[in-house]
Amino acid sequence: MKRVQLTNSRSDAKYRKQHRLILSGLLLLFAVFLLLLNQWSGFLPPRHESRAQALIGASDIDERLNFQVYKLSDEYEVGFCISPLYTHDELTVYLMNYAENKVNIQIVIRDEEGNVKAQSGLLSPGEMLETIKVQPLTNASLHIEVLAYEEVTYYSAGVLRVRTAWIEALEE
Amino acid sequence: MKKRICLIGGLIGLNNSYIKDCYAMVKLSGGQSSGGFIGCSYGEIYNSWSLTDSKRGKVMAGFAAKNEGIMEHIFYIDDRKKKKKKFADVDLEMDIAVIKQLPWDYEHCWNEAEWPPRFREDCFHIESACGDDVIEINTGKDLIEAAEGVNSGERHFQYACFRLNADIDLQGKSISPIGEDDTLPFKGIFDGGNHIIKNFKIKGKRKYGGLFGYLKDAKIINLTVDAMIQGAEYSGGIAGVMEGGIICCCGSAVRIEAKKYAGGLVGKNREGILVKDYAVGVIHKQRRPWFLLLFLIPLLLFLLKLGIPYPSIPVDGNVQAIHDGLKPEGGNTAAFEFNRLIVFTDGKGQIDFYNPGNSTQDIVVKLTISDQELIDKLGENHRTFLDQRRLSLLGDYDPSLFRQELAMTGRVPAGSRLETLGLSTLQDGTELPPGTYRGIIELVFYDSVSQEKALLNSQLPVGIEIQ
Numbered sequence: 001m002k003r004v005q006l007t008n009s010r011s012d013a014k015y016r017k018q019h020r021l022i023l024s025g026l027l028l029l030f031a032v033f034l035l036l037l038n039q040w041s042g043f044l045p046p047r048h049e050s051r052a053q054a055l056i057g058a059s060d061i062d063e064r065l066n067f068q069v070y071k072l073s074d075e076y077e078v079g080f081c082i083s084p085l086y087t088h089d090e091l092t093v094y095l096m097n098y099a100e101n102k103v104n105i106q107i108v109i110r111d112e113e114g115n116v117k118a119q120s121g122l123l124s125p126g127e128m129l130e131t132i133k134v135q136p137l138t139n140a141s142l143h144i145e146v147l148a149y150e151e152v153t154y155y156s157a158g159v160l161r162v163r164t165a166w167i168e169a170l171e172e
Numbered sequence: 173m174k175k176r177i178c179l180i181g182g183l184i185g186l187n188n189s190y191i192k193d194c195y196a197m198v199k200l201s202g203g204q205s206s207g208g209f210i211g212c213s214y215g216e217i218y219n220s221w222s223l224t225d226s227k228r229g230k231v232m233a234g235f236a237a238k239n240e241g242i243m244e245h246i247f248y249i250d251d252r253k254k255k256k257k258k259f260a261d262v263d264l265e266m267d268i269a270v271i272k273q274l275p276w277d278y279e280h281c282w283n284e285a286e287w288p289p290r291f292r293e294d295c296f297h298i299e300s301a302c303g304d305d306v307i308e309i310n311t312g313k314d315l316i317e318a319a320e321g322v323n324s325g326e327r328h329f330q331y332a333c334f335r336l337n338a339d340i341d342l343q344g345k346s347i348s349p350i351g352e353d354d355t356l357p358f359k360g361i362f363d364g365g366n367h368i369i370k371n372f373k374i375k376g377k378r379k380y381g382g383l384f385g386y387l388k389d390a391k392i393i394n395l396t397v398d399a400m401i402q403g404a405e406y407s408g409g410i411a412g413v414m415e416g417g418i419i420c421c422c423g424s425a426v427r428i429e430a431k432k433y434a435g436g437l438v439g440k441n442r443e444g445i446l447v448k449d450y451a452v453g454v455i456h457k458q459r460r461p462w463f464l465l466l467f468l469i470p471l472l473l474f475l476l477k478l479g480i481p482y483p484s485i486p487v488d489g490n491v492q493a494i495h496d497g498l499k500p501e502g503g504n505t506a507a508f509e510f511n512r513l514i515v516f517t518d519g520k521g522q523i524d525f526y527n528p529g530n531s532t533q534d535i536v537v538k539l540t541i542s543d544q545e546l547i548d549k550l551g552e553n554h555r556t557f558l559d560q561r562r563l564s565l566l567g568d569y570d571p572s573l574f575r576q577e578l579a580m581t582g583r584v585p586a587g588s589r590l591e592t593l594g595l596s597t598l599q600d601g602t603e604l605p606p607g608t609y610r611g612i613i614e615l616v617f618y619d620s621v622s623q624e625k626a627l628l629n630s631q632l633p634v635g636i637e638i639q
Contacts (some may be wrong), residue, residue, distance in 0.1 A: 003293055003296045003297060003366045003394075004293070005290055005291060005293075005296065005423055005450060006396065006398065006423055006425040006452055007197070007452055008425065008452055008453065009398055009399075009425035009426050009427055009452060009453035009454065010370060010371065010398050010425065011370070011371065011372075011373075011398050011399050011400040011425070011426065011427050011453075012400070012425075012426070012427035012453050012454045014344075014371075014400075015400055015427050023463070026463065026464075026466075030466055030467065030469075030470070033467070033470035034469075034470055034473075037470055037473045037474060037477065040477060041477075041480060041483045041484050042477035042478055042479065042480040043480050043481075043482060043483040044478065072627055073627065147481075148625075149482070153483065153485075154482065154483050155482060155483060155485055155623075155625070156481075156482040156618065156622075156623055156624045156625040157625055158624070158625045158626070158627040159624055159625075159627075160627070
């Protein structure tokens with residue numbers, strides 16, 4: 001009875017073929033990564049603020065919080081409390097991004113030394129952030145920064161910086 | 173640190189018994205000791221040969237990396253393309269004339285017409301010793317059932333006499349070895365019936381890898397396998413370990429990823445007999461996928477680049493860097509120069525905008541024209557119908573305050589010059605006809621480092637001449 005003796009392994013050939021495919025795929029992926037990284041500016045868009053809510057009227061905000069509206073350009077105006085209330089590691093800021101605006105905004109709270117104590121996500125036009133969680137604040141004075149981003153490109157649309165102080169509990 | 177053993181042989185990894193009339197044509201790569209035919213032998217080897225292509229092994233031998241037994245009438249052919257390192261047993265590489273003088277059994281085994289000699293096709297077979305009580309294997313399913321039977325410790329299967337009645341293609345399936353553990357070895361007879369079991373894998377962390385894991389006094393005959401074996405400590409195409417018994421007239425075409433003891437046919441042979449067997453394929457030491465480290469480079473680049481507060485507006489394509497020797501001197505400085513009359517020829521206007529090196533601001537330049545100027549010069553504002561409607565709804569439309577954009581540049585970084593501007597059409601698509609107009613240059617400033625937009629912009633009157 002005749003019987004053929006193999007000279008190579010088909011399993012090996014199949015493995016090599018698969019290996020070559022995977023390797024070329026990985027190399028391609030590597031090249032794409034490098035290309036994308038080369039073109040990438042290094043900017044990652046901030047996340048959307050999960051605690052964003054619908055706007056309320058300025059009259060609904062306690063006067064002692066000093067709610068102010070700032071018109072920063074023809075494209076947008078923002079409102080927030082320049083004397084925010086600090087209770088239980090939260091600042092009540094009532095940051096408002098008005099519906100007519102063409103920018104997204106974000107708030108950053110810094111202490112006297114410039115250390116970031118809180119940073120919100122992005123608020124789209126028509127959204128408000130009532131409170132923001134902050135790391136413990138020892139000093140009453142703080143800096144509030146409102147960063148504006150163009151809607152599609154995320155290019156800077158300007159920054160408003162206010163030096164102020166927080167207030168403790170509101171007395172009746 | 174414990175030293176890891178990795179012993180590789182073309183046919184057998186480790187042998188302490190009897191081998192006769194066998195050959196190996198296996199490519200070997202890596203391992204502590206590798207031999208074209210055998211890794212380490214304490215037994216007897218007669219009338220056998222290997223075609224050896226081996227690389228990257230610490231101790232590499234053409235036939236046997238280590239021999240403390242008897243070897244007679246054996247030889248190897250060095251099949252390496254690059255012979256950087258000499259084989260440890262270089263004295264076994266003999267002249268063809270001498271080899272042909274050796275007592276090869278051309279009548280019952282070797283094919284005289286071929287060189288190096290392979291088995292005569294009509295002699296590569298042995299009669300089965302199975303009686304009437306035979307378990308027939310016709311399909312892959314039967315084979316898997318047989319393996320399950322042996323591996324579950326069913327005595328009926330462990331001592332069975334199996335006969336393969338057809339070639340079996342397992343289509344790349346991963347299967348468990350027959351007798352996967354030394355406590356449940358296969359002890360029967362397996363007659364391959366000159367058929368092949370191909371296209372299967374033995375994968376995963378296990379001790380014994382091969383079609384058979386552990387053979388004890390078993391008899392395997394007339395069988396060919398073509399498989400891939402990965403991750404087993406003892407691995408071979410036919411069996412990981414054979415203890416006693418015989419393997420005769422079998423072939424193995426494999427790709428093995430060796431961990432400890434690996435051979436093309438059997439990983440470790442203890443007291444077994446091998447006659448008229450061959451192995452072909454590849455055996456390489458288990459490798460780490462080093463190329464995945466390449467992906468650390470993009471990751472590193474990603475981390476290095478990460479963290480800028482704003483994306484940059486792309487630099488204008490017509491910008492030229494200038495080396496004016498100026499450097500920012502602290503604080504914020506914005507400086508610029510440009511032509512107060514911009515003359516457009518064929519849609520290109522000469523602006524000669526200059527942002528000096530001591531500026532801390534990059535600048536985006538916009539050229540605009542008021543609706544009032546358009547009405548005065550052209551009789552209408554050339555806005556689209558929809559925009560006209562929008563403005564009329566606003567109610568406070570003042571043509572002297574509303575403007576249309578005629579040109580907008582990309583970013584002009586500090587220390588660079590922009591010579592020309594491209595003219596775009598008016599909102600309704602009309603091209604600005606030849607003439608002289610009063611325009612307004614709007615400058616938008618971005619911090620050169622952070623790309624933060626300044627909230628104060630500049631607006632300056634400019635003359636526009638269309639030729």
